[in-house]
Amino acid sequence: MQHEGQVRLHPQKFVLWVAMGSIVMMFAGLTSAYIVKKSQANWLEFALPTVFWFSTITILFSSLTVHLALKAFKAREMKQYRLLITVTAALGLLFMALQIMGFSNLELRNIPLFGPKSNSATSFLGVITILHMAHVLGGVIAILIVFLRAYNSKVKNYSSVGIEIISTYWHFVDILWIYLFIFFNWLR
Amino acid sequence: MSNEVVLDLHGSTSIAHDVHHGHDAHHEHHETFISKYVFSMDHKMIAKQFLITGMFWAVMGGLMSVLFRLQLGYPDSTFPWLEDILGKWAKGGHISAEAYYALVTTHGTVLVFFVLTAGLSGTFANFLIPLQVGARDMASPMMNMLSFWFFFLAGIVMLSSIFVETGPFSGGWTAYPPLSALGSASPGSKTGMDLWIVSMALFVVSSLLGGLNYIATVLNMRTKGMSMTRLPLTIWALFFTAVLGVLSFPVLFSGFILLIFDRNFGTSFYLSDIFVNGVGALPNEGGSAILYQHLFWFLGHPEVYIILLPAMGMVSEILSTNARKPIFGYMAMIGSMFAIAILAFLVWAHHMFVTGLNPFLGSIFVLLTLLIAVPSAIKVFNWLTTLWRGNIRFTPAMMFAIGFVSLFISGGLTGIWLGNSALDIHLHDTYFVIAHFHIVMGVASMFGMFAGIYHWFPKMYGRYLNNTLGYVHFWITITGAYLIFWPMHYEGLAGMPRRYYDYSIWESFKQFSDLNRFISTVAMIVFATQLLFLANFFYSIFKGRKLTTKNPWDSTTLEWTTPIKPGHGNWPGEIPEVYRWAYDYGKDGRDFISQTTPVGADESVH
Numbered sequence: 001m002q003h004e005g006q007v008r009l010h011p012q013k014f015v016l017w018v019a020m021g022s023i024v025m026m027f028a029g030l031t032s033a034y035i036v037k038k039s040q041a042n043w044l045e046f047a048l049p050t051v052f053w054f055s056t057i058t059i060l061f062s063s064l065t066v067h068l069a070l071k072a073f074k075a076r077e078m079k080q081y082r083l084l085i086t087v088t089a090a091l092g093l094l095f096m097a098l099q100i101m102g103f104s105n106l107e108l109r110n111i112p113l114f115g116p117k118s119n120s121a122t123s124f125l126g127v128i129t130i131l132h133m134a135h136v137l138g139g140v141i142a143i144l145i146v147f148l149r150a151y152n153s154k155v156k157n158y159s160s161v162g163i164e165i166i167s168t169y170w171h172f173v174d175i176l177w178i179y180l181f182i183f184f185n186w187l188r
Numbered sequence: 189m190s191n192e193v194v195l196d197l198h199g200s201t202s203i204a205h206d207v208h209h210g211h212d213a214h215h216e217h218h219e220t221f222i223s224k225y226v227f228s229m230d231h232k233m234i235a236k237q238f239l240i241t242g243m244f245w246a247v248m249g250g251l252m253s254v255l256f257r258l259q260l261g262y263p264d265s266t267f268p269w270l271e272d273i274l275g276k277w278a279k280g281g282h283i284s285a286e287a288y289y290a291l292v293t294t295h296g297t298v299l300v301f302f303v304l305t306a307g308l309s310g311t312f313a314n315f316l317i318p319l320q321v322g323a324r325d326m327a328s329p330m331m332n333m334l335s336f337w338f339f340f341l342a343g344i345v346m347l348s349s350i351f352v353e354t355g356p357f358s359g360g361w362t363a364y365p366p367l368s369a370l371g372s373a374s375p376g377s378k379t380g381m382d383l384w385i386v387s388m389a390l391f392v393v394s395s396l397l398g399g400l401n402y403i404a405t406v407l408n409m410r411t412k413g414m415s416m417t418r419l420p421l422t423i424w425a426l427f428f429t430a431v432l433g434v435l436s437f438p439v440l441f442s443g444f445i446l447l448i449f450d451r452n453f454g455t456s457f458y459l460s461d462i463f464v465n466g467v468g469a470l471p472n473e474g475g476s477a478i479l480y481q482h483l484f485w486f487l488g489h490p491e492v493y494i495i496l497l498p499a500m501g502m503v504s505e506i507l508s509t510n511a512r513k514p515i516f517g518y519m520a521m522i523g524s525m526f527a528i529a530i531l532a533f534l535v536w537a538h539h540m541f542v543t544g545l546n547p548f549l550g551s552i553f554v555l556l557t558l559l560i561a562v563p564s565a566i567k568v569f570n571w572l573t574t575l576w577r578g579n580i581r582f583t584p585a586m587m588f589a590i591g592f593v594s595l596f597i598s599g600g601l602t603g604i605w606l607g608n609s610a611l612d613i614h615l616h617d618t619y620f621v622i623a624h625f626h627i628v629m630g631v632a633s634m635f636g637m638f639a640g641i642y643h644w645f646p647k648m649y650g651r652y653l654n655n656t657l658g659y660v661h662f663w664i665t666i667t668g669a670y671l672i673f674w675p676m677h678y679e680g681l682a683g684m685p686r687r688y689y690d691y692s693i694w695e696s697f698k699q700f701s702d703l704n705r706f707i708s709t710v711a712m713i714v715f716a717t718q719l720l721f722l723a724n725f726f727y728s729i730f731k732g733r734k735l736t737t738k739n740p741w742d743s744t745t746l747e748w749t750t751p752i753k754p755g756h757g758n759w760p761g762e763i764p765e766v767y768r769w770a771y772d773y774g775k776d777g778r779d780f781i782s783q784t785t786p787v788g789a790d791e792s793v794h
Contacts, residue, residue, distance in 0.1 A: 011327040011408045015400050018434060022396055026438035029486065033446065033479055037457070042474030114453040116471040123455040127445060 016165050020172050023135065027128070027176060031183055034124045044119035048184055049105040055098035056181050059136075062091035063174040070167045073160055085143055085163075088170065092140040096133050103129075125184060132180060135173050142166050219756075227337075229329035230756040234336050235315035236648060239641070241340060242307020243722060248347075249298040250715050256291045259283045261708025263690045263701075277355065285689045289358035290376050292687060296361030297384070298346065299630065301391055304495040306339045308637050309433075312498055313402045313426040315644065319747035320420050322411025322764065324757045327404035331397045338394035342387045349383035357384040360687065362484055365458035365477050369450040372467045381451070385444055392437045392444075399437075402430035411746070413766035417522075418783065420745050420770040421515060424522050425501020428529045429494050436490040436533070443483030450475070478543055485536035492629050493532045497525060499636020500567060503589040505770075506643050507571055509743050510586035511578025512779060514771035517570040524563030531560050541609040542616045550609040557607035564600055568593065579774070583741070584658030585643035591666045592635040598670075599628025602677065617687070620680025623673045631669045638665075641725070646740050650753045651732030657724040661717055668714035675703050742780050745770050749784055 358376030
């Protein structure tokens, strides 16, 4: 039962939380498939590319910038907000570039991710990481949309809901990568 | 607090405007044909789009079953007209084995996903959630529209797979590898499988968009006074359905992603040590087809309840309304639906008892599977006690609701057989399984859907369906359903395997040739009866008897407080406030009390 004055979660924010639960289920499905597969024969052990450490630092740092961007928006410091949100999107793209560097590093070490000579250990790494990158890309696109809207809008926009949703999602994608990073590094 | 207040709290201009879709009657905006009937954002129109698209797929899927039943019932006869409609798939009027498998596969996929998931919960979640919780529309009407169009697109892709040269996918609706992973495995595994997987991916996106919306609307958009325990059971059922979908479809999706990589990028998630005739030994090593089964059935089992729960919810509502009695055990109903939703995630391996599953693990899944009998039995007893000494009105909707209970009991009891891993060694992949799931999930949920259509048709179109045709539809369908599927139990117990093309060449199954012919004949009659229902449906949209009152069934719930033909926004003025639960029938000498009636001083407390 609701009472007057009780502040409920904004419906769109709520949708985001349910969607994040859904995304968690997808990665839970993939990582449990990984565990099942690992216990079976023909599993290749290999060292993760070092560049994944840098991508991890990058995405952690981008969480900080998106947090500061939200704070700047709420304080109506629009110049700083625009700078910080641009940096966040750029860090997102940098993260993806570093991940791809990691893939080519594996290829150089003659550990193919896909194709007939690949082992499912590396294929899993490839599929899961690419899927995660797709989610980072989704965040970058969302930032672009909110960013362009801030310029185009004829009326002044004081609602922080859009940027709040993006910031929550961005932290989520960050935490998701941390989970995957720990999973790939130490749970294997 | 009404939705408007919630939105104003966040006092926002641009974002809140997207959500603030309260188009009150006094500023009805201009609607073109495109925005009203095609790219509509009105949940009621989207519901009708889901329903009619679902009907199209039901006819397609039903027609496919008639075609393959023709093969099973008359394996030695030829039907020249089949060559006219199927071409090379029925050379000389005889359906080819390849076409038979394609028909069986597409029948399964279409009925499970397009008809009983999108057609059932897509229709009624969209239609009933905003109307019964007292909201002007869904949390995100835009996502809702996208949900339908993704479904529509999935349908187009699936439909196109029927027309490709190598035919649609033919490896069974579960799409187990290696048939689904290797293009060289069979003709249907080529382009047909590519289209199948694209179609299913689009369908998963549609389900997720819809499910997110349903959950957010139920939890966030209820009108003032509509606490969770005042919700009609339909809403609870649709809510649990959405939760199941949102948590299980992504896992299916991850299974599909791995499948796509195995098909197209040479990985070995599911493939190992395979030799294909004419191709040679494949390089894939170390994969496991069982892994796919785990991922598939982790969705596949909740999917059964995604199909069944909406039917259960609507049946509860319709039984109570037409028995003029409060639903028996309202909280027990919610509790048992909750239990079903939890257990749905813990029983998937009972589809895999004979895959070489560790028998100890199997015994745990037996226990969890049989536990589902407890909430199911609670629901059945509550439906029966709701009917007990009720002042029953046998409307067509009520007939179908009672039919649902009957089918759910009959099909549920054989579930107790199949849930035992020891019995499953004999029964697995026989007609016993076909009989079980068609009765308990397929036909029962179709009955729930029919009950819902007959009951809410007046709200959808402002007219009634023809009653006489409704009774004809009911009696032929329920008799036919039992005549089709009851004998299959005997065939299954005798060991007759499913998915075979021609049983007449097997000495042990020759005895069933007359029975198979009988089943096929009944199937055709029942299919024709569904066309009668469709005729009734479309005729009544335009020419049915008009509604003269807002509340034709003397019902308590909110949807019957809207105008006969509600506009976008549902209520012309304020959204009504709710003061009581949804089942005040026969209380204190009054036939029914609407949820919008304040609790009187002289009333006994519920």
